[in-house]
Amino acid sequence: xxxxxxxxxxxxxxxxxxxxxxxxxxxxxxxxxxxxxxxxxxxxxxxxxxxxxxxxxxxxxxxxxxxxxxxxxxxxxxxxxxxxxxxxxxxxxxxxxxxxxxxxxxxxxxxxxxxxxxxxxxxxxxxxxxxxxxxxxxxxxxxxxxxxxxxxxxxxxxxxxxxxxxxxxxxxxxxxxxxxxxxxxxxxxxxxxxxxxxxxxxxxxxxxxxxxxxxxxxxxxxxxxxxxxxxxxxxxxxxxxxxxxxxxxxxxxxxxxxxxxxxxxxxxxxxxxxxxxxxxxxxxxxxxxxxxxxxxxxxxxxxxxxxxxxxxxxxxxxxxxxxxxxxxxxxxxxxxxxxxxxxxxxxxxxxxxxxxxxxxxxxxxxxxxxxxxxxxxxxxxxxxxxxxxxxxxxxxxxxxxxxxxxxxxxxxxxxxxxxxxxxxxxxxxxxxxxxxxxxxxxxxxxxxxxxxxxxxxxxxxxxxxx
Amino acid sequence: xxxxxxxxxxxxxxxxxxxxxxxxxxxxxxxxxxxxxxxxxxxxxxxxxxxxxxxxxxxxxxxxxxxxxxxxxxxxxxxxxxxxxxxxxxxxxxxxxxxxxxxxxxxxxxxxxxxxxxxxxxxxxxxxxxxxxxxxxxxxxxxxxxxxxxxxxxxxxxxxxxxxxxxxxxxxxxxxxxxxxxxxxxxxxxxxxxxxxxxxxxxxxxxxxxxxxxxxxxxxxxxxxxxxxxxxxxxxxxxxxxxxxxxxxxxxxxxxxxxxxxxxxxxxxxxxxxxxxxxxxxxxxxxxxxxxxxxxxxxxxxxxxxxxxxxxxx
Numbered sequence: 001x002x003x004x005x006x007x008x009x010x011x012x013x014x015x016x017x018x019x020x021x022x023x024x025x026x027x028x029x030x031x032x033x034x035x036x037x038x039x040x041x042x043x044x045x046x047x048x049x050x051x052x053x054x055x056x057x058x059x060x061x062x063x064x065x066x067x068x069x070x071x072x073x074x075x076x077x078x079x080x081x082x083x084x085x086x087x088x089x090x091x092x093x094x095x096x097x098x099x100x101x102x103x104x105x106x107x108x109x110x111x112x113x114x115x116x117x118x119x120x121x122x123x124x125x126x127x128x129x130x131x132x133x134x135x136x137x138x139x140x141x142x143x144x145x146x147x148x149x150x151x152x153x154x155x156x157x158x159x160x161x162x163x164x165x166x167x168x169x170x171x172x173x174x175x176x177x178x179x180x181x182x183x184x185x186x187x188x189x190x191x192x193x194x195x196x197x198x199x200x201x202x203x204x205x206x207x208x209x210x211x212x213x214x215x216x217x218x219x220x221x222x223x224x225x226x227x228x229x230x231x232x233x234x235x236x237x238x239x240x241x242x243x244x245x246x247x248x249x250x251x252x253x254x255x256x257x258x259x260x261x262x263x264x265x266x267x268x269x270x271x272x273x274x275x276x277x278x279x280x281x282x283x284x285x286x287x288x289x290x291x292x293x294x295x296x297x298x299x300x301x302x303x304x305x306x307x308x309x310x311x312x313x314x315x316x317x318x319x320x321x322x323x324x325x326x327x328x329x330x331x332x333x334x335x336x337x338x339x340x341x342x343x344x345x346x347x348x349x350x351x352x353x354x355x356x357x358x359x360x361x362x363x364x365x366x367x368x369x370x371x372x373x374x375x376x377x378x379x380x381x382x383x384x385x386x387x388x389x390x391x392x393x394x395x396x397x398x399x400x401x402x403x404x405x406x407x408x409x410x411x412x413x414x415x416x417x418x419x420x421x422x423x424x425x426x427x428x429x430x431x432x433x434x435x436x437x438x439x440x441x442x443x444x445x446x447x448x449x450x451x452x453x454x455x456x457x458x459x460x461x462x463x464x465x466x
Numbered sequence: 467x468x469x470x471x472x473x474x475x476x477x478x479x480x481x482x483x484x485x486x487x488x489x490x491x492x493x494x495x496x497x498x499x500x501x502x503x504x505x506x507x508x509x510x511x512x513x514x515x516x517x518x519x520x521x522x523x524x525x526x527x528x529x530x531x532x533x534x535x536x537x538x539x540x541x542x543x544x545x546x547x548x549x550x551x552x553x554x555x556x557x558x559x560x561x562x563x564x565x566x567x568x569x570x571x572x573x574x575x576x577x578x579x580x581x582x583x584x585x586x587x588x589x590x591x592x593x594x595x596x597x598x599x600x601x602x603x604x605x606x607x608x609x610x611x612x613x614x615x616x617x618x619x620x621x622x623x624x625x626x627x628x629x630x631x632x633x634x635x636x637x638x639x640x641x642x643x644x645x646x647x648x649x650x651x652x653x654x655x656x657x658x659x660x661x662x663x664x665x666x667x668x669x670x671x672x673x674x675x676x677x678x679x680x681x682x683x684x685x686x687x688x689x690x691x692x693x694x695x696x697x698x699x700x701x702x703x704x705x706x707x708x709x710x711x712x713x714x715x716x717x718x719x720x721x722x723x724x725x726x727x728x729x730x731x732x733x734x735x736x737x738x739x740x741x742x743x744x745x746x747x748x749x750x751x752x753x754x755x756x757x758x759x760x761x762x763x764x765x766x767x768x769x770x771x772x773x774x775x776x777x778x779x780x
Contacts, residue, residue: 025566033554103550106516107611110539111567263515263535318478325520333533334518394479 026113026121030095034128043133050076051140070147077141078162081134085166088130092170095126096177115258119174119251127170134166154236161240168247171254178257179312185319229286242283249276268337270344273309277302277348295359299352303380306345310384311403313340315391317459346380353377371438378441383407385448392455467492467619467650468513473522475508475674482508483519484674490652490667492618495645497661498654499769500671506654507547509671510621513652514544527618540569543612547623549605553597557588557607560596561614568615582610585640587633601628609637613644620644622653626660638663658769670772678772694758695729695738696722700751708750715741725753732757 054076058069099105108118124131138159145155224235252272259267281298313319319338326334357373386406390399468490475483482505490496498506511517513524515535524531531538552560561582565575583589586606591599596607605628613620626634641664645651652669655661661668670677699705705724712719712729720728732738738757745752 025563028566029552029555029559029563032559033552099550102553103546103548104552105550106514106544106546107550107564108567109516110514110542110544112536112540112569113567265534316478318476321476322518322520329521 024113024117024121024125026108026118027125028121030121030125030128034125035132039129040132043129044136047080047133047136047140050080067148070144071150073144074141074148074150074158077137077144078158080137081141081162082165084130084133084137085162085169088127088134088166089169089173091127091130092123093173093177095122096174096181100181109262113262115255115262115264118258118262119171119254123167123171123174123251123254131166134163138163157236157240161243164240164243164247168243168250171247171250175250175254175257178254178261182257182260183312183314185314185316226287245279245283249279252276266336268339268341270341273341273344274348277305277345281352295352295356299349299356302345302349302352303376306342306349306380307383309340309342309345310387313342315388315399316396317392317394320392320459346384349380350377371435375438375441378438378445381445382441382448383410385445385452389448389451389455392452392459394458467494467527468652469525470509470513471523471525473509473512473519473524475505475512475517475519477508481674483512485522486671486674486676487522488669488676488679490650492650493645493648494667495641495651495653495665496667496669497658497665498652498669498671499656499658499661502656503673504671505674506671507623508674510544510623510652510654511546513619514542514621515539516544540615541618542621543615543617543619544621545609545612545623545625547627549608551596551604551608551611554595556593556595557583557599558592560607561592561610564611565614570615578614578616582614585613585643586610587636602630602633605629606633609640613649616649618648618650620649620651622651624655625653626655626657634660635663668768670769680768680772682768695732695741696754696756696758697727697729697745697752698754699725699727700753701725703751711748711750715744717741 051073054072055069058072096105099108113121142155142159145158146152150158225232226235226238227233228238253276256267256272281301284298284301285294287294323335323338323340326338353373353376387403390396390402390406393399470489471487473483473486474481486505486509498509500506508517512519513526513531515524515531515538518532526538527541529538529541552563555563558579561579562575565578566572570578579592580589583592586609588603588606588610591603591607596604599607605625609622609625612622626637629637638660641651641653645664645666653661653665665682667682668678668680670680699708701724703725705721705727709719709721709727712727717729717731720730722728729741732741742752742755745755
């Protein structure tokens with residue numbers, strides 16, 4: 001056999017056709033691993049056994065009737081779907097962490113699999129067994145809900161809601177692993193551990209969303225309404241639609257992270273992130289109208305996202321040296337690839353802060369508003385400079401812990417102690433507390449900037465790429 | 467086929483690759499050697515577009531691997547030091563998955579799986595789960611995964627670790643066979659003796675710097691022609707006449723003793739046979755006729771001479 005030959009049929013011209021079920025080798029591999037005859041029989045048998053127990057117990061009650069039994073079955077199915085989604089969340093994260101643990105991730109990165117193939121091959125393939133159970137429960141639950149007299153529209157929401165919740169949690173757990181790898185500069189064990197820790201966060205999210213889901217469902221959906229962009233929406237409809245949007249954004253985020261991991265071209269573009277911020281800002285604005293408070297909330301949301309991105313971005317010396325080398329060599333591809341996206345969030349957050357302040361102007365003096373804006377900027381400068389000071393240290397192994405502790409001190413301790421000491425002295429000169437607050441924040445920002453400057457000089461003294 | 471220019475790679479606290487530049491011709495087998503921490507694995511991973519250098523560029527088959535990593539990957543096979551396998555899949559499914567994932571059509575995949583398994587002598591084990599294979603068989607399965615899509619460039623990081631002597635011999639045979647079919651191979655190893663039997667060139671790395679690219683064919687060839695013949699004559703022979711006779715034949719002769727001559731300038735075995743025949747036909751009473759081949763320097767000798775030469779210069 002002639003190897004490395006362009007005429008070889010194994011190398012057809014252009015994009016090679018993919019083999020495997022659905023044209024997705026990753027999906028097929030997961031089917032090979034996840035589905036066996038025993039497991040395919042076990043799931044329906046287990047569900048049938050539990051249903052048998054439920055129906056038997058309900059049947060023994062004096063007040064039992066078909067509607068009541070059907071409602072119990074529907075509730076069991078809903079609970080079962082949420083439980084399986086929780087299990088699927090762990091399996092979805094495992095599809096990546098196991099690749100790192102088994103040393104197969106490099107092979108996958110070097111394959112021809114596209115990011116979409118990789119995502120749905122893992123997201124659906126890795127969790128196929130739980131979705132197999134979910135489909136059985138959805139069919140039984142839908143029939144039972146219809147027999148229990150639940151309106152069709154509400155049944156549809158009860159189907160869409162848990163499915164969206166499952167997709168959201170499973171894609172988010174995968175996304176957290178990829179973000180951890182990106183942050184740590186590779187699929188290391190340490191990064192995988194971080195992914196697992198963030199998995200615990202999704203457990204809380206799951207609890208919050210499922211509790212919210214049950215609460216909304218308990219409120220009988222259509223009876224409770226809310227206002228969104230002037231329109232009246234049933235709470236349950238709005239909740240489920242928001243859940244669907246969250247799930248779609250989570251999958252999109254996973255796709256973007258997978259593109260970067262699979263070394264796709266232009267995989268660090270800012271546009272999707274901007275659209276994400278605008279989308280959720282519009283979503284938030286719709287709930288509160290055009291008041292200055294709403295714009296402030298939007299600004300806070302974007303500031304929070306900037307902090308989140310800062311937390312998730314690689315910040316060590318190597319990251320900066322790579323960016324510096326790219327800037328020095330004017331390599332536009334590398335600059336695009338390495339440019340930190342939190343800078344975009346910061347720019348947008350500043351813009352939104354100005355808008356929010358503009359709305360607040362009629363109620364406040366121009367000096368107060370300007371000082372408030374300056375204070376917000378000082379806060380951001382202080383925090384970002386401090387974080388980089390920690391991460392640019394020669395030994396930054398404890399930078400994360402130090403960052404969390406210092407933020408806790410900055411936001412939970414300082415605001416309740418320093419002004420208490422400082423303001424009584426100030427009050428003898430003026431009764432406007434905005435000015436001393438601004439000076440306090442400016443002082444903190446200046447100290448953080450000086451520290452960062454000193455650290456940056458150390459980093460710059462190291463050999464550069466030029 | 468592989469062109470590396472001014473590649474620099476930093477880890478926190480130290481420079482793993484320091485302005486490394488070299489080029490490898492097609493169908494060559496190059497040994498990448500150096501002590502622990504020399505940067506061998508980093509270099510292989512940079513060529514495989516798995517680690518992005520701070521500066522420099524790498525071309526594989528004419529493609530800049532960081533301009534279009536995915537296109538470059540289709541032309542490459544990579545066997546990492548700590549290779550991974552899907553332990554619960556059979557060897558055949560491992561190979562099928564590797565083939566499908568590299569864009570091989572379903573029609574072609576079966577034939578390529580059989581081809582790859584045959585290359586690494588794994589055909590009888592194809593239906594066994596990967597976890598049931600021995601260490602050496604798993605290593606061979608990983609190697610088969612790396613070549614199943616018949617890449618133009620093959621990067622191997624310590625491929626012989628865990629292989630028994632017989633499997634190492636098979637590996638050497640496989641390397642030669644793949645190179646003969648047009649594959650360019652870059653292989654790193656600590657054990658120089660195992661590389662010696664099949665490598666055509668050597669790259670020596672130390673502390674992230676490339677000390678030398680050495681073609682082993684060029685190194686060995688002149689050594690082999692410098693054969694050295696020892697001739698002992700009957701004491702009654704006229705040695706001076708024989709020296710003149712040999713000189714007229716274009717050979718250099720040195721007299722060691724009254725009846726012993728050393729001859730150089732015999733290029734190969736055929737000329738050596740012809741010389742012996744001519745001596746007998748001419749009636750010279752030859753008592754001993756022995757050839758000494760000064761040993762071609764081993765890969766280890768070449769490596770040591772490069773490293774020591776650098777130290778002496780320093």
